[in-house]
Amino acid sequence: MTLLDASPAHRFFVYLEINGLVEAGFTNITGLSMERDVEDFPEGGLNDRIHKLPGRFKQSRVTLKRGVSFSPVLWEWFFKDDFAEKMSVKKTNMSIIQFSSYSIVPVRWYNLEDAYPAKWSISDFDAGSAQISIETVEIVYSKLTVDAISSALANL
Secondary structure (H helix, E strand, O other): OOHHHHOOOOOEEEEEEEOOEEEEEEOEEEOOOEEEEEEEEOOOOOOOOOEEEEEEEEEOOEEEEEEOOOOOHHHHHHHOOOHHHHOOOOOEEEEEEEEEOOOOOEEEEEEEEEEEEEEEEEOOOOOOOOOOOEEEEEEEOOEEEEEEHHHHHHOO
């Protein structure tokens, strides 16, 4: 274990990379998780236990939130597909990059394969509130892999 492996990132900044370009920064990301199905397998004649067999992985939707900016990149990504005409959605590989707050070094890359936006929304408009508008995008994907800075340095 190296020092980089042992140092936790207490606070962090998160950016979205699509096709090798950092497209947006986010203040909040939720739902980045995987779960493995577990199959019960009772064996005849063995009455004191049930075997637990590993099954398929399931991914939850990832929700990305940020203050509304002048960049329309999230809206365009959600709306530029050919769903209206061809009933198809352009899937892309993307990475959520976690940066440490005490350095400019990325800590982890969460790589989402075959990702596409499933929902876009904006917070309510209230002229009497001092709150900023929040843009939200929900992403679905087929596979999650994680790369850490220690593995990136090992490949140099």
